[in-house]
Amino acid sequence: MLPPLLFEIPSDLQAKVASGVYRQVGALILNPATGRIVKHLQQTGLAQEFTGHLICGLPNLLSPISMVTQLASAAVTYSQNRAILQGIEMLKILGSGGLILSGLDLGVSLAGFAVTSAKLDRLNRSMSAMDSKLDQIGRRVEDLHDAAVHNDFLALEAVCKQVDDGWMLADPMASWSSAADALYGLQGRFMDRARRGLAFNGPGKAAILERVEGFVDAVLLASSTLISVRTAMGDLTAARVAADRISRDLNQMTAAIGLREVLAAQIEPEGQLTPAGRIDALERLREPAQHQAQRFRLREVQAGSAGPILQDMMAAGVDGRAWLAALRSERRSPFVLVSYDTTNA
C-alpha cells in the first residue's frame, strides 16, 4: 500500500499552520496536541533534477539567508516548467524554501546521484577554500584538512553512485548491502572529525567551526543515503534504527553549539576589546552568528525528522522499495505532501 500524494496544500491545512494550531518543524507539519505528524514534505524525482543546479549556485551548502532571492531566481529559471513552479509555490506557502535550498533532503532521501554529487562537489570545494584559513591557524587540528578527508569525500561519492546504480539492477540487494556497510564507516569517520573540530579550543575557532559544518553535512549525506538504501532494501526497522541513532548522536554533539560559542569564535580575531568595542562587535556579529547557530538546528531537525516518518511508514505498512521507486519516478511536482495516517488531521 502506498500513501496518496498531495500536490497542493489544502486550505484548512494552510490555515492551521498559519494560526499555529499545527507546527511546522523542518519538513514536518506537526500537531502538538496529538504529538503526531499531520503531513510531511517529500521531494520527488523531479526535485532531483533541479535542486542540483540550485545547490551549485549557492554560496554555502546551507544558505537559508539567501532563501528568498534564490527561490525567486529559481522561479525565473524554471518559468517554463509549470510543475516545478507549482512545487516552488508550495514551498513558499509553507515557508519551507530554505529547506530545499539548504541542500538537505525533504522527507526520506531518494539518494539520487545527480543531486548527491552536486552536494558533494559543493562541500568539497568549500572545504578546499577553508584549507587556506586553517593554514593560518598556528595550531593545526590534525586530520581536519588533509588528503584523508578528500579521499573520504571521493569514497562517499562512489558509494552514493553505487546506491543510485542499484536501482537499475535486477537484483540490487548485494550491492546495496555493501554500500550500507561502507556508509556506516564513512558516517562514523566524518562524525569523528566533527567531534574533534568541536573539541578544539584556541585561536581560529571560527574557521574550525565552518569546517565542522562541512563534516556534519557529510555525516548527514552519508546517513540519509544509508536510511534511503535500508528503506529500498525493505528493511524499515533498520532504516529507523539508523535514523534514530544519527539523530541522537548529532543532537548530543551539536546541542552545545549555540550563539554563545559561535559569537565567541567570531569575536576572537578582533583581539582585546574595550567594553564599547565589545558592544559594537556583539551587535555587528550577532546576526551572522545566529544564522550559523540556526544552521546547526536545521541539521538537527533534518536528522530528527527521518525516524518519525519511518515509524509512520511502518505503521501504515508501506513497502519501502515500492514507495521510493514511485517517488523517484514522480514528475508531476518536485515536492509533495504525504500523510501516512488520515486519522490525525
Add this chain to the structure above:
Amino acid sequence: MIDAIILRRGILEWRDECLGDADITLTRLLCDLQGLVADELGKAVTWRLAAFPAQFCETVIDPVVARRMHRAMSGLQERADKALRPIRDDALTMATQSTPRLLAARDVMKTALDVGSVGAPMVLGAWAVVAVPALGVGSATAALGLATVATFSMPILVGGVVVAAAATSVGLTRFGGLSKRISGRVKDQLDQALTLAILGEGSALTTFSAEIERITDMVLKELDDAATATV
C-alpha cells in the same frame, strides 16, 4: 519523538536568544557603571577619598553597582521568562497527552531542577556562595524540565542580599591595596575591578581574579546549563 523535536528546538532557540541578550546587556552595564563611578568620584571630597577609599566604595559605589546590577539582571530574567512561556505552553499541552508520550518527553527534557541540585549553584566569589537551585521556582509538573518551571529565575537574582553580594564581589570594598593608592588612580582601579568582575578581561588585577567569578560568564553559563541539560 515529535514532542522532543518541538521542545528541543524551542529550548535551544530560547537559550540563544537569552545568551545574546545577557552578553550585550551585561557589557552595556559595565559601560554604564564605569560612567557612574566616574561621576561619583568627581563628586567625592578628595581628602576623604584619599584617606578612606574603602569606606567610600562601600557606602557610595557598592550601592550604585548593586542597584544597577539588580535592574539589569531583573530585566534579563523577565525577558528569559517571557520567552520561555510559549515553550512551557507546548510542554504542558504535551504533558496532558498519554503517559508513554509524557515518559518519552521526560527522557529528553530532564528535570531542570536537577540541574540546580547537581551542578549549577551560583558562586559569587569565595565568600558568597549562593547554594540555591539553578532554576528558582519549580512547578509540580517540573518532570518535563525547564519548559515546565513556573517561573524561570537565575539564583544570582534571588533576593537583594545576593545582588549586594554580587556587587561586593566586584571587589570594591575588598581590594586590599586600595587604601594605599592615591585618589587619582582609584577610578582606574574601579574600572578594572568592574571589568574583571563583569567581563573577566582587560584587568591587571590578576591576584584578585581568582576570587571573582566572571559575572557574565556565570549568567551565560547558568542559561546555557539550564537549556543544554534539558535537551
